[in-house]
Amino acid sequence: MKSTFLKLSFILLLIGITVSCKKNQVGGKATLKGVVEHHGVPIPNAVVYIKYNTSEFPSDDGTTYNTSVTADNQGNYSIDFYKGTYYIYAVGLDMDIPYPYKVSGGTSISIRNRENMTKNIAVTEE
DSSP: OHHHHHHHHHHHHHHHHHHHOOOSSEEEEEEEEEEEEETTEEOTTOEEEEEETOSSOOOSOGGGSSEEEEOOTTSEEEEEEOSEEEEEEEEEEOTTSSTTOEEEEEEEEEEOTTOEEEOOEEOEEO
């Protein structure tokens, strides 16, 4: 009886540790927010792509990222994360530059549990 109780307790402890240690995904209690900007000018409605568990630029192909969010009309974005390392890549349009107006850029971040980080994403012409 005591042996069964110990085994069950150990299994429940392992399950609790596994569930509570989420890492490298969106939806946690850490927050990253900022502005997508080109030469200090906000880029409205830019798409911010998120790649989990990397600090290296993965690609300019949005389909290689795990998820994305869209900045608001003032270029502001906000993402809730679990602790981990991420690459954030933004793509938008700056109508004040020559056609095709496309700007992009990215940065890597490492965020801790419950951390609130502000990081603007500087984008440039392609």
